[in-house]
Amino acid sequence: MATATKFIGKPLKRKEDPRLIQGIAHYVDDLVLAGMLHAGFVRSPHAHAVVKSIDSTKAQSAPGVVGVFTAEDFRGQIGIVPCAAQLPDLKGAPRPVLATGRVRFVGEAVAVVVASDRYALRDAMDLVEVDYEPLTPVVDPEKAISKNAPVLHEPSADNVSFRWELEGGDVKRAFKQADKVIRQRILNQRLVPMAMEPRGVLAEYKRGEKTLTVWSSTQIPHLLKTQLAAMLGTPEHSVRVITPEVGGGFGSKLNVYPEEAIVAHLAMRLGHPVKWMESRRENFVCTIHGRDQIADVEAAVSKDGTLLGTKWRIIADLGAYYQLLTPLVPTLTGLMLAGSYKVPAIKIEIIGALTNKMATDAYRGAGRPEATYYVERLMDLIAAELKMDPAEIRRKNFPLPKEFPYTTPTGVAYDSANYQRSLDIALKKSGYAKLRKEQAALRKQGRYLGIGVSTYVEICAMGPSSAMPAGGWESATVRVEPTGKVTILTGASPHGQGQETSFAQMGAEVLGLTPDDVNVVHGDTGAVPYGIGTFGSRGTAVGGTAAYMSLVKLRDKLAKIVGHLTGEDPKNFVFGGGSISSKSSANKSISLGEAIGAAYTAKTLPQGMEPGLEATTFFEPTNFTFPFGAHVCVVEIDAETGGVRLLKYVAVDDCGNVLNPLLVEGQVHGGIVQSVGQAMFEEAVYDEHGQLITGELMDYAIPRADAMPWMETHRTVTPSPVNPLGVKGVGEAGTIGATPAIINAVVDALAPFGVRHVDMPVKRERIWKLMRRKAAPKRAPRAAAKAKPKKKSKSAARRRTSRRAR
Amino acid sequence: MSVEIQVRVNGQPRQSTVEPRTLLVHYLRDVLGLTGTHVGCETSLCGACTVLLDGRAVKSCTMLAVQADGANITTIEGVSGLNGSNGGLHPVQEGFWEKHGLQCGFCTPGMICASVELLSKNPNPSEAEIRHALHGNLCRCTGYQKIVESVRYAAGKMKARKR
Ligand code: FES
Ligand code: FES
Numbered sequence: 004m005a006t007a008t009k010f011i012g013k014p015l016k017r018k019e020d021p022r023l024i025q026g027i028a029h030y031v032d033d034l035v036l037a038g039m040l041h042a043g044f045v046r047s048p049h050a051h052a053v054v055k056s057i058d059s060t061k062a063q064s065a066p067g068v069v070g071v072f073t074a075e076d077f078r079g080q081i082g083i084v085p086c087a088a089q090l091p092d093l094k095g096a097p098r099p100v101l102a103t104g105r106v107r108f109v110g111e112a113v114a115v116v117v118a119s120d121r122y123a124l125r126d127a128m129d130l131v132e133v134d135y136e137p138l139t140p141v142v143d144p145e146k147a148i149s150k151n152a153p154v155l156h157e158p159s160a161d162n163v164s165f166r167w168e169l170e171g172g173d174v175k176r177a178f179k180q181a182d183k184v185i186r187q188r189i190l191n192q193r194l195v196p197m198a199m200e201p202r203g204v205l206a207e208y209k210r211g212e213k214t215l216t217v218w219s220s221t222q223i224p225h226l227l228k229t230q231l232a233a234m235l236g237t238p239e240h241s242v243r244v245i246t247p248e249v250g251g252g253f254g255s256k257l258n259v260y261p262e263e264a265i266v267a268h269l270a271m272r273l274g275h276p277v278k279w280m281e282s283r284r285e286n287f288v289c290t291i292h293g294r295d296q297i298a299d300v301e302a303a304v305s306k307d308g309t310l311l312g313t314k315w316r317i318i319a320d321l322g323a324y325y326q327l328l329t330p331l332v333p334t335l336t337g338l339m340l341a342g343s344y345k346v347p348a349i350k351i352e353i354i355g356a357l358t359n360k361m362a363t364d365a366y367r368g369a370g371r372p373e374a375t376y377y378v379e380r381l382m383d384l385i386a387a388e389l390k391m392d393p394a395e396i397r398r399k400n401f402p403l404p405k406e407f408p409y410t411t412p413t414g415v416a417y418d419s420a421n422y423q424r425s426l427d428i429a430l431k432k433s434g435y436a437k438l439r440k441e442q443a444a445l446r447k448q449g450r451y452l453g454i455g456v457s458t459y460v461e462i463c464a465m466g467p468s469s470a471m472p473a474g475g476w477e478s479a480t481v482r483v484e485p486t487g488k489v490t491i492l493t494g495a496s497p498h499g500q501g502q503e504t505s506f507a508q509m510g511a512e513v514l515g516l517t518p519d520d521v522n523v524v525h526g527d528t529g530a531v532p533y534g535i536g537t538f539g540s541r542g543t544a545v546g547g548t549a550a551y552m553s554l555v556k557l558r559d560k561l562a563k564i565v566g567h568l569t570g571e572d573p574k575n576f577v578f579g580g581g582s583i584s585s586k587s588s589a590n591k592s593i594s595l596g597e598a599i600g601a602a603y604t605a606k607t608l609p610q611g612m613e614p615g616l617e618a619t620t621f622f623e624p625t626n627f628t629f630p631f632g633a634h635v636c637v638v639e640i641d642a643e644t645g646g647v648r649l650l651k652y653v654a655v656d657d658c659g660n661v662l663n664p665l666l667v668e669g670q671v672h673g674g675i676v677q678s679v680g681q682a683m684f685e686e687a688v689y690d691e692h693g694q695l696i697t698g699e700l701m702d703y704a705i706p707r708a709d710a711m712p713w714m715e716t717h718r719t720v721t722p723s724p725v726n727p728l729g730v731k732g733v734g735e736a737g738t739i740g741a742t743p744a745i746i747n748a749v750v751d752a753l754a755p756f757g758v759r760h761v762d763m764p765v766k767r768e769r770i771w772k773l774m775r776r777k778a779a780p781k782r783a784p785r786a787a788a789k790a791k792p793k794k795k796s797k798s799a800a801r802r803r804t805s806r807r808a809r
Numbered sequence: 810m811s812v813e814i815q816v817r818v819n820g821q822p823r824q825s826t827v828e829p830r831t832l833l834v835h836y837l838r839d840v841l842g843l844t845g846t847h848v849g850c851e852t853s854l855c856g857a858c859t860v861l862l863d864g865r866a867v868k869s870c871t872m873l874a875v876q877a878d879g880a881n882i883t884t885i886e887g888v889s890g891l892n893g894s895n896g897g898l899h900p901v902q903e904g905f906w907e908k909h910g911l912q913c914g915f916c917t918p919g920m921i922c923a924s925v926e927l928l929s930k931n932p933n934p935s936e937a938e939i940r941h942a943l944h945g946n947l948c949r950c951t952g953y954q955k956i957v958e959s960v961r962y963a964a965g966k967m968k969a970r971k972r
Binding site: 120 | 850852884905912936937952
């Protein structure tokens with residue numbers, strides 16, 4: 004990439020914004036077609052039950068109702084919900100689009116009602132009578148995989164979906180050599196992705212043209228098209244998927260859902276366009292969840308803090324059925340369990356458990372936030388045990404910059420990094436040394452400041468095709484139109500990331516135009532080449548590279564044309580200001596328009612050159628990329644209430660080269676705040692009956708505007724060698740780096756109370772109880788984690804009584 | 810049963826017959842075709858449906874259309890017609906564009922309406938006041954910081970224009 008750039012790397016404001024800030028953009032629900040009908044799903048209130056009968060007579064005859072359909076009506080006509088994950092010995096857990104005879108989670112659809120308008124639909128849905136015979140649900144994943152648990156998918160003997168094992172290095176020896184072995188159980192709770200726009204689908208079938216058009220709020224229009232064709236038995240060339248504006252995804256729309264297939268089928272069957280919009284309640288119960296793992300770790304360390312080896316046993320709660328990538332996500336956790344450290348030996352066992360809940364799948368970070376959280380908690384546990392500073396123990400175990408590419412014992416090759424540098428900057432920018440002094444002083448006053456550090460590495464830019472079920476490449480076609488305007492057609496499917504702008508910056512840079520001359524088209528399978536989609540921080544690193552390579556192809560072609568016309572060496576041209584100029588002589592320069600004209604009129608082209616100006620690239624990356632960084636978080640805990648207040652947040656991220664720093668900052672901010680959600684507020688709680696009791700925004704708290712202090716974000720730049728742009732990807736960094744920084748800060752604040760670990764989310768009640776397990780010490784030494792738990796002091800007991808009395 | 814209502818929406822008088830149970834947000838979207846106002850929860854918890862009703866930010870999913878009878882409503886489509894817009898974008902819209910106050914844009918119309926109300930009452934809000942005023946509007950993309958910057962930008966712009 005050129006060093007002096009005009010547009011690449013500049014904080015240009017977004018091209019997509021004018022339509023969004025004026026309310027004239029179109030999301031699925033904003034589309035209205037003539038004769039459009041509305042579909043609504045009748046869903047199981049039981050986590051596990053036999054569906055004995057469904058009586059839809061009353062609903063059928065309700066005003067405005069066009070039809071009521073159950074699994075019986077779709078038999079042989081719609082295939083099962085696809086899962087792309089391939090793992091050895093993966094147990095089958097097939098999900099029909101509507102429950103056939105048995106429901107396995109609250110929210111599983113048993114019938115679909117179609118009516119002429121939304122209000123009529125709502126009325127009619129209440130008239131569908133379903134007779135259930137409840138079965139015992141399996142809610143706890145550990146119980147689910149133990150003997151005698153009710154089995155979800157007979158004829159299987161148990162609820163174990165898979166066992167995935169990975170070992171590298173000599174683990175036995177590591178533990179034999181260890182001065183200390185540190186053990187901890189660490190939970191990673193279930194989360195709801197909660198894109199602000201729920202899912203939605205609109206489908207229209209044109210009988211004459213035999214074309215099915217499906218507008219869906221999805222991250223993967225192309226894969227959806229292929230899967231729909233397969234599920235519906237419709238030729239793929241007659242299916243077109245369009246993603247209008249998509250109001251956030253975070254992985255929750257990186258999927259193929261039953262509703263998409265059913266709505267498409269109904270549009271064909273009824274001869275009317277059909278729309279379904281998910282309610283927020285449905286979004287809670289039947290859009291994929293994220294995380295939900297239990298990890299038991301043992302670490303072997305020497306007394307100077309050197310990591311010798313780690314052993315992991317992780318149980319992943321997969322829910323009742325597989326969505327597109329459900330069983331795959333926990334294996335990503337496995338791949339990243341070395342973190343940003345040199346661990347000579349690692350042994351991992353991951354067990355997927357089937358339970359009566361909604362499926363988990365790829366939620367922002369998908370397996371990596373879990374890994375990073377465990378590893379970063381572990382580093383702090385070790386530091387506390389050895390009375391070392393958390394920053395020090397990290398520094399001690401980093402691979403050095405000269406050791407890259409660095410391969411972990413689990414076989415993952417990190418592309419490039421300088422972990423020391425990002426940590427140093429984060430410590431400096433946050434005033435770490437001063438903070439430690441302040442912390443000590445405040446503790447004497449009975450105030451509890453906590454400082455948390457996390458240094459993360461993530462696996463991104465998904466990825467080489469060898470590691471991706473549906474391929475890991477991305478496509479782009481670039482067309483220089485005869486008038487000199489440029490169209491970039493990308494196979495990626497941005498939904499808020501801003502690639503209409505950053506790709507236009509690239510186009511302008513390469514062809515010497517302005518970003519306004521470049522239009523980026525995405526999310527329409529009828530218009531753009533087949534692609535994979537936007538997820539796994541791949542939009543720019545893989546999709547952007549494909550666009551860049553196509554742009555370069557066209558630049559080279561134009562240079563060849565001009566060279567042919569002027570007799571100049573094609574290498575000697577610069578593009579800019581609407582012309583293609585020779586570096587050596589002015590009369591060998593011509594306007595861009597003239598060169599484009601030559602390509603299209605095709606009368607003066609070099610021998611053998613094809614006319615036109617269109618280039619397509621399918622870019623296949625050779626590896627993933629590995630963005631990294633260091634985050635520092637400062638919290639204060641209110642000793643009276645247990646409330647955690649975030650005081651300061653400093654993030655240093657390295658996502659390689661950057662196309663638009665404004666967009667990168669936006670991604671980092673959003674990611675960090677989603678992390679705050681997991682660390683402090685969010686938790687999808689199923690009760691023992693399998694009811695999602697945090698199934699509304701009233702009970703499931705996502706961060707609000709006042710959740711955060713002013714975030715300070717910095718960047719280091721270590722270009723990735725994996726793609727010519729040198730970009731690594733940034734969509735998930737914040738979500739990966741921040742959770743452990745926050746929890747490490749909370750645990751650090753609680754050190755005087757003998758707390759060495761606390762599970763998320765750190766709600767007041769949980770913290771308050773921990774603080775009362777043991778009286779507040781008068782003066783607390785820093786590494787108080789070692790202090791023996793004392794009996795309750797009188798004053799603490801008194802405080803308790805008086806509280807109760809109030 | 811249907812009821813007749815008269816409202817002014819984005820400066821235009823409108824007369825409609827609605828079912829009494831019709832939510833204001835559905836009236837705006839489905840009857841008037843103003844789809845810039847979004848539905849994120851229908852339970853008054855996300856703020857995506859925020860519009861200005863006689864200058865006050867309200868969640869239009871929590872109101873019936875009949876309750877808005879006689880009111881003056883501004884939706885995102887009409888924000889640029891409000892005072893201070895100089896014919897182009899409203900300063901709050903400019904702020905969101907300049908400061909990257911949106912990503913997917915789904916929460917944005919509601920955020921903008923809530924911010925317009927804030928600045929009409931408090932032309933020079935502090936960071937804490939902005940965060941407090943937007944407390945009822947959820948955004949899952951931006952992390953809110955750039956939204957705060959957007960509102961500050963708008964405040965500065967509006968002050969400069971008054972001078
Ligand atoms: S849709 Fe009205 S507050 Fe969410
Ligand atoms: S910009 Fe996506 S929810 Fe706010």
